Amino acid sequence: MGDLAHVTEIDRVVSGRAQGSLRDAVVTESWRRCVESYGLNPTATDAPHIVTDAELRAHREQAERLIAVARSGLQGLFKQVAGHNYVLLLADAQGVCVDFFGDPRFEDELRSAGLYLGSNWQEELAGTCGVGSCIVTGEAVTIHQDDHFGLAHTPLSCTAAPIYDSLGQLSAVLDISLLRSPTPKSSQNLAMSLVKASARRVEMANLMATARQDWVLRFSTSPEFLEVDPEAAVSLDGAGRITGLTHAAQAALGATDPGALLGTRIDALMEMSIDDLPDLMRGRPTEERVLRLRDGRGVFGHAIAPQAPRTPRPAAVPEMPAPLAGFAGPDPVLTPLLRRLGQLAGTEVPLLLLGETGTGKERLARAVHLSGPAGRGFTVLRCAGLGRDPLPEPPAGTLFLRGVEDLDTAGQGAVLALLEARPDLRAIASARTDISAAVKAGAFRSDLFFRLAGHVAHLPPLRLRHDLEWLLTRLMRRHVARDLSLSPAARAELSARNWPGNIRELQSTLDVAAALAEGRVIDLPDLPGPSLPEAAAAPPEADLQSLLDACGWNMSQAARRLGVNRSTVLRRVRKAGLTPPS
Template sequence: GDDLFVNDLRGAGLYLGSNWSEDLAGTCGVGACIVMQEPVTVHQDDHFGNAHVSLSCTAAPIFDSLGGLAAVLDISLLRSPSPKRSQNLAMSLVTNAARRVEMANLMAEGRRDWVLRLSDSPEFLDVDPEAAVRLDGSGRVLGYTRGARRLFPDGGAILGRRIDEVLGLTIDDLPDLMRDRPTEDRIIELRDGGALFGHAIAPQAPRTAPRSSRQGGPLAGLAGDDPTMEQVLGRASKLARTNVPLLVTGETGTGKAKLARAIHMVGTASGFLSLDCAGLSAETLQKSCADVSGPTTLVLRRIEDLAEDTAAALAAILDGRACLRPLSTSCVAPGALDLPRPLFHRLAGATLSLPPLRHRRDLGVLLDRLLRRRAPDDMRLSPSARVALLGRSWPGNFRELEQVLDVAIALCEGRVIDLPDLPAPINAQTPEIEVVEPLEQIMEACGWNMSCAARRLDVNRSTILRRLRRAGLQPPA
């Protein structure tokens, strides 16, 4: 307060360190609010102590996202008009401020989860909503503001409840409630017949530093914060400066050729020779390798397509040219490669397996990185378009992702790529999930969000849930 009123404020008990608990001060604004956990005005002679009857105190509780009382916000006046209604403005100030503090707290906690903000009016939905809930990938409540209590009028526990118990939507409907849609169109029906306006905010990618010891360089640009890729690149960085022959495997478009080039750049070989094994004759192979001098990285793309006579020539060349360090790529698993065993062991001293995009946790980071490289600086994805891209299965991996972005950039009329700008996903038949490990990898890549996993595999959420139960898989504690 004003320094001119310091003595008056201290005489009224308004100073740092004063105790306004009910059992000590009797009826007072802060103490009553703590006990009642409701907004309250204790006006003049409502106070228990005679020393406080000149005061008017208006207080509102602030709850944490788990429903517990965290603080009380109070406005106390030394002098005010006699009618209690004179404090209506103070009541409006503390209740609105408390609601905004709760909202800010929930938003700060919910960066890795869905947040659904709710309002009775479309005009205030995006700027000052009345309530919000934080939801996990299955639509269960992880946190809420005080205003969201009215959604669950039965008085029972709110945490862990499914949002579709009280609202006419599921977690899969949230992308339709994002900010790129007109507020008046974001209507949510209540189970009791009413309606609210909703604003959904999608989970954000974690902003964490890479966990590996790689310090920049060609390998660092191949991944974001994906544990599997971090392990692959960590091994690659250690093997790059050796002469160990490497076999890089992975689905088409996963970046095998880029990894091979990055390994060469990190390594010690000065020469670089890249050959496509499809249609490669023994004569062409021998001519290509004839002029090689000094340490050279020999990249053999799609080694599974190597002809039988060329395979024999390659084995002879590797035996006679110690300066060649073979680095092969294949879309086939090492155990399924149909190569002569002696040649296989000359090529596969160590194997690096690249995961498909649908198994990677850094898909969001890679999406942003590719968009920055291929689009003007001020072009961005709408929230709905981003969610749609993150939910695709990407059978063509990086090649498909790059082509989708190129099409969207070309079709976009302004600077925001929206859903109509995206080409339709490839309707490739998704194989049945028969092995436990791939399903677990997909769930980990999606943060155990069943809706995201269902979109990547192009199946229903119920299918994912059924397979998880059958396999005995559960989210990590």
């Protein structure tokens, strides 16, 4: 269809003159929204809507658990469809692509088409499209070529399916797209089957991951794939009440609202009780595990027992908000620090984050902000040079003061005046050094210091962290499009370095290595040398103890991080009288 014909057809649909149109109703209704609600122009050739790097990080952090749950299944799906030039996008509920699988040979084309990380496919921005229309309707859709509203997208074919969380809320959209495809829309029927099945499996995996302390009842209309690929599932507490479900379970149980099922006893929906679940576990022939719904329909059931005993959570160990939980892996210093910040996230207590350059202070501030009340602004003020000009007027919310040790006398006065005039601002400040010494020396105003230091958090440098393996795995996700991995030798080398630039230096090192790697494995020759290769000064006794703990008392690894010989480390250990933990 030519451009003029496409625009003419949209005009006829919107004006009600398209009787007998062969377009799907989901397409024509979306076209009407594009014109009447969003005021979009189909002839516009705007570039794809791409969020900023900071916004993408925030979206990915909020979706981190879902990305982790979905990744294995999506990798398998991509292997199935990659030979047909399909691209996989995982978008969050706001339409932003937070995970991506595509052929790196077509990276430029994919970026230009918006089929890449950070693209925003909300219908009100991109017009009729797979992700956007799926979010609006809550159903799987295929938007094929000139089904798209904007001319810029008409070469594409996009098939998308919704992913619901265990409480029945839309949490993501899985999209399979082609830059160019065969003309008939029916050519995407297989893509529709694959994307719906994959979305169902992601929901199932998510339910299993979130219901470890509950019974899970999985069921299907046929017995063949009940144990390996069931159609639907619910989680049940010890009293037989539904605590979570997949979207297919909502449909199978005849509910239009998931809220109507949550808290409902299973014996109100099926001719069974919680005491019958052990009989539905493996070991009994599938054909004998028949469940009868209250409306007379029959399904086959498979029960999975709780993986951990249901015990009350101690009041002293509150749940850590997801943005903070995604900041670090297992680490004896960071875990309690993040837990305390989680308890403070919903308050107005000002925070002072101390740590060497590159330790992630701004990212931690954003995680605290995201863990607090929704709908508030996050403004970054770089303190170097502040006070020479009037300060910008930040919106109500979190004010992140980056590098407060760089404030001169005028800047300190300007920041203090702003905080005194704006009680709707919650200050989170960062510093590379402990500014309490500057307060004692009179170089930093004490009244400003006490306005900023409601709670002080010390971020450990990377060389003292115990979660370096976790961090390597997390940072490698930036190169997911190429499916890169680290060789054991490269991983050992990275684990042994001192990292004076901390996470920022590690991330840059991985980016360089990824660019230099010729295959899918980053090996030793691909790694750039250390940024500061000179030997480190002898650390204080407490720091040496912490460094050895982080290295698991591996003397060779500790020596590599310090840039000294192994014998030097042994001599310092003996001199300090340190002994390994029993």
